Amino acid sequence: xxxxxxxxxxxxxxxxxxxxxxxxxxxxxxxxxxxxxxxxxxxxxxxxxxxxxxxxxxxxxxxxxxxxxxxxxxxxxxxxxxxxxxxxxxxxxxxxxxxxxxxxxxxxxxxxxxxxxxxxxxxxxxxxxxxxxxxxxxxxxxxxxxxxxxxxxxxxxxxxxxxxxxxxxxxxxxxxxxxxxxxxxxxxxxxxxxxxxxxxxxxxxxxxxxxxxxxxxxxxxxxxxxxxxxxxxxxxxxxxxxxxxxxxxxxxxxxxxxxxxxxxxxxxxxxxxxx
Amino acid sequence: xxxxxxxxxxxxxxxxxxxxxxxxxxxxxxxxxxxxxxxxxxxxxxxxxxxxxxxxxxxxxxxxxxxxxxxxxxxxxxxxxxxxxxxxxxxxxxxxxxxxxxxxxxxxxxxxxxxxxxxxxxxxxxxxxxxxxxxxxxxxxxxxxxxxxxxxxxxxxxxxxxxxxxxxxxxxxxxxxxxxxxxxxxxxxxxxxxxxxxxxxxxxxxxxxxxxxxxxxxxxxxxxxxxxxxxxxxxxxxxxxxxxxxxxxxxxxxxxxxxxxxxxxxxxxxxxxxxxxxxxxxxxxxxxxxxxxxxxxxxxxxxxxxxxxxxxxxxxxxxxxxxxxxxxxxxxxxxxxxxxxxxxxxxxxxxxxxxxxxxxxxxxxxxxxxxxxxxxxxxxxxxxxxxxxxxxxxxxxxxxxxxxxxxxxxxxxxxxxxxxxxxxxxxxxxxxxxxxxxxxxxxxxxxxxxxx
Numbered sequence: 001x002x003x004x005x006x007x008x009x010x011x012x013x014x015x016x017x018x019x020x021x022x023x024x025x026x027x028x029x030x031x032x033x034x035x036x037x038x039x040x041x042x043x044x045x046x047x048x049x050x051x052x053x054x055x056x057x058x059x060x061x062x063x064x065x066x067x068x069x070x071x072x073x074x075x076x077x078x079x080x081x082x083x084x085x086x087x088x089x090x091x092x093x094x095x096x097x098x099x100x101x102x103x104x105x106x107x108x109x110x111x112x113x114x115x116x117x118x119x120x121x122x123x124x125x126x127x128x129x130x131x132x133x134x135x136x137x138x139x140x141x142x143x144x145x146x147x148x149x150x151x152x153x154x155x156x157x158x159x160x161x162x163x164x165x166x167x168x169x170x171x172x173x174x175x176x177x178x179x180x181x182x183x184x185x186x187x188x189x190x191x192x193x194x195x196x197x198x199x200x201x202x203x204x205x206x207x208x209x210x211x212x213x214x215x216x217x218x219x220x221x222x223x224x225x226x227x228x229x230x231x232x233x234x235x236x237x238x239x240x241x242x243x244x245x246x247x248x249x250x251x252x253x254x255x256x257x258x259x260x261x262x263x264x265x266x267x268x269x270x271x272x273x274x275x
Numbered sequence: 276x277x278x279x280x281x282x283x284x285x286x287x288x289x290x291x292x293x294x295x296x297x298x299x300x301x302x303x304x305x306x307x308x309x310x311x312x313x314x315x316x317x318x319x320x321x322x323x324x325x326x327x328x329x330x331x332x333x334x335x336x337x338x339x340x341x342x343x344x345x346x347x348x349x350x351x352x353x354x355x356x357x358x359x360x361x362x363x364x365x366x367x368x369x370x371x372x373x374x375x376x377x378x379x380x381x382x383x384x385x386x387x388x389x390x391x392x393x394x395x396x397x398x399x400x401x402x403x404x405x406x407x408x409x410x411x412x413x414x415x416x417x418x419x420x421x422x423x424x425x426x427x428x429x430x431x432x433x434x435x436x437x438x439x440x441x442x443x444x445x446x447x448x449x450x451x452x453x454x455x456x457x458x459x460x461x462x463x464x465x466x467x468x469x470x471x472x473x474x475x476x477x478x479x480x481x482x483x484x485x486x487x488x489x490x491x492x493x494x495x496x497x498x499x500x501x502x503x504x505x506x507x508x509x510x511x512x513x514x515x516x517x518x519x520x521x522x523x524x525x526x527x528x529x530x531x532x533x534x535x536x537x538x539x540x541x542x543x544x545x546x547x548x549x550x551x552x553x554x555x556x557x558x559x560x561x562x563x564x565x566x567x568x569x570x571x572x573x574x575x576x577x578x579x580x581x582x583x584x585x586x587x588x589x590x591x592x593x594x595x596x597x598x599x600x601x602x603x604x605x606x607x608x609x610x611x612x613x614x615x616x617x618x619x620x621x622x623x624x625x626x627x628x629x630x631x632x633x634x635x636x637x638x639x640x641x642x643x644x645x646x647x648x649x650x651x652x653x654x655x656x657x658x659x660x661x662x663x664x665x666x667x668x669x670x671x672x673x674x675x676x677x678x679x680x681x682x683x684x685x686x687x688x689x690x691x692x693x694x695x696x697x698x699x700x701x702x703x704x705x706x707x708x709x710x711x712x713x714x715x716x717x718x719x720x721x722x723x724x725x726x727x
Contacts, residue, residue: 179307190312195703196441197636207304219408234441241405245382246312248407265304273310 324387350707474712495547575613619657634679
C-alpha cells in the first residue's frame with residue numbers, strides 16, 4: 001500500500017515535470033535569446049523580471065548621452081516683441097523705512113575682534129555706522145549640516161544613477177525588463193514635482209517614438225496636452241513640460257536593437273508621489 | 276485520488292501562468308511608469324542683459340548678477356557658469372542656437388536687454404527659452420526709474436521662478452529683523468532693521484533708546500507689528516513703513532490692556548486689518564482679536580493656563596496657538612472666533628512658536644526636547660508625521676517666505692562669551708541651509724509679502 005502511494009506521488013511529479021516542459025519551456029527558450037543581449041549601460045541583460053544586485057558607488061563612468069546635433073542655422077525669425085507688458089511697474093521711489101535721524105555717538109565699543117563680514121553688496125550705502133560681525137560663522141557646525149544634507153540627498157537619488165543602485169527583484173543577477181531599461185534612462189532627466197502641494201494629482205503621460213539607434217523619431221507628445229498645459233493648476237502645467245523635457249534631454253536611449261519592435265513606441269507615465 | 280486532484284490543480288496553474296505570459300507580448304506601445312526622478316537644482320543659463328551704451332551694458336551685467344544670485348540662493352536653480360557659454364547673444368529677438376545651450380547643459384536660457392527711453396526711464400525686456408523643446412517660455416518687459424534697477428532684477432527673478440516652479444516667487448520682498456548690539460555703556464540694544472531679501476539696502480527702523488523685538492509683517496501691505504520693551508513694560512506697536520508712523524496699539528483708552536496688562540506677538544489677519552495677540556492680565560495669558568479700524572478688542576480664549584503665540588490660517592478661518600493647558604506647551608487649533616479648541620501636537624517635548632504657512636498646508640513650530648531645539652513643520656490638521664528641518668543648540672522664531680517654500684529662523688550658537696545669534700534660512704525639505712546676510716548678531720526675522 002505504501003509502495004503504491006509512493007508510486008502515485010512519483011507518477012504525479014513526473015507527469016507535472018513532463019507537462020511543464022511542454023507548456024512553459026518553449027517560451028522560456030525564446031527569452032533566453034534576449035538574455036544574452038548586452039546592453040551598454042549599468043544594467044546588462046534583459047529578462048522577464050528585473051533582478052539587480054544592489055551596488056554602492058559604481059566605478060564605471062556612466063555613458064553621457066550627449067545630444068550633439070548639427071548647429072542649426074540661426075533663423076532670423078523676428079519674434080514678436082514681448083507681447084506681455086505686464087504692468088509698467090511705476091516703482092515708487094524708495095520712500096519707506098527711513099532710518100530715524102538721530103545723532104549717535106560714533107564710537108561703538110566693540111568687544112569682539114573685528115572680523116570683517118564680507119559685505120554682500122559693495123555699493124550698499126550704510127545709513128549708520130555699521131556694527132561689524134562680531135563673530136565668524138560656526139563653520140564646523142555648518143559644514144557638518146551640509147554634509148548631512150548631502151548624505152540625505154544622496155539617499156534620495158533615483159536608483160539607477162550610477163553612484164548607487166538599489167537591488168530589484170531577486171537581487172541575484174543583472175537583468176532588467178525592457179521597461180525598466182527605459183525607465184532607468186528617463187528618470188535621471190525627470191525633475192519630479194514631489195514638493196508640489198498634491199503630487200499625486202500631477203500624473204502625466206508622454207508618447208515617445210524612437211528610432212532604431214535610440215534617438216527620438218518625432219517630438220514627444222504629451223497625452224491630453226490641452227488639459228495639462230491649459231490647466232489652471234500651474235503645477236500640472238509644469239509637470240507636463242517637465243515630462244516632455246525629461247524625454248528629450250535623456251535621448252538618445254541605449255536599447256537593444258534586436259527588440260526594436262518592442263520599444264519603437266513607448267508610453268511613459270510620470271507618476272510623482274509624496275515622499 | 277486526492278493526488279490526482281492535486282495534480283490536476285497543479286497542471287491548471289501552470290497553464291494559466293503560460294497564458295498570462297503570452298498575453299503580455301501585445302502589439303501596443305511599451306508602457307513605462309516612472310515614479311522617481313531627481314530633485315536636483317534646475318540648470319539655467321543667465322546671460323548678461325545686452326545694452327546699446329556702456330551704462331546699459333553695465334546695468335545689464337548687474338541685473339544678470341542679481342538674478343543669478345537670487346535663483347541660486349533659492350536652492351532650486353543651478354546657474355550655469357558664464358565662462359562655459361558658447362553663443363554670444365547680441366539680439367534677444369532672434370532665436371538662440373539651442374544646441375549651443377544644450378551643450379553646456381542648460382535646460383533653460385535667459386536673455387535680456389536694457390535700454391533707456393526718452394523720459395530717462397529704464398526698460399528691461401527679457402525672454403526665457405526652453406532649450407530642449409526649443410520654445411519661448413516667457414517674454415516680458417518692465418520699466419522703472421534707473422535707480423530701481425535692483426527691484427527690476429528681483430521682478431525678473433520672480434517671473435522666472437514662477438514660470439519654472441509653478442509657484443510665486445519671493446525675491447521682490449524685504450525682511451525685517453532685530454539687530455543685536457551694545458550701547459555706549461555696554462548695555463544690550465535691540466533695533467529693527469529692514470533690508471532687501473538678498474541683504475541689500477539695509478537701514479534701521481528704530482533707535483537704541485528702547486528695545487524692539489518680535490516683528491511681524493502684514494501679509495497685505497507695508498506694515499509691521501513689533502513689541503517694544505522699555506521700563507519692564509512690553510507694548511505692541513504698529514509701524515507703517517511707508518509713512519514711518521508708529522503707534523502703540525493700546526493706549527489709555529483700552530482698559531482691558533492697561534493696568535499691568537502686557538501684550539505680546541501681535542500677528543496679522545490675512546486681510547491685514549485685524550490682529551490676533553496674546554495679552555497678559557493678572558498673571559495669565561489669553562488670546563484676543565483686535566480690529567485695527569474700530570479698535571475693538573475681542574477675547575478669544577479664557578482659561579487659567581497661558582495661551583500664547585497665535586497665528587492665523589491663510590484663509591482667516593482658524594488660529595493656531597501654543598498653550599500649556601495640558602502641562603508642557605503644546606500646539607492647539609481653534610476657529611477664528613475661539614470655538615472648537617483642540618490639540619494638534621502630541622510629541623514629546625515643548626512645542627512653541629506655531630506659524631502658519633502662507634500656502635496653508637503646514638504649520639512651522641519650535642520644539643524643545645531636553646537641551647535640543649528643533650525647527651519643524653507639521654500638517655495643519657495635525658495629521659501625519661512632523662518633519663524636523665533643523666536642530667541645534669538654540670532655535671527660535673520661524674518666519675515663512677511669502678510663497679511658503681522657505682523658513683527663516685533664529686539660530687543661537689554656543690560660544691565662550693555667550694550665545695551668538697544669527698538668522699538662517701532652510702527649505703521645506705530641510706536642505707539649502709543658508710545664513711541670512713545680516714550685519715552683526717541678528718534674530719527674529721519677518722518676511723514681507725511681495726512688493727507691488
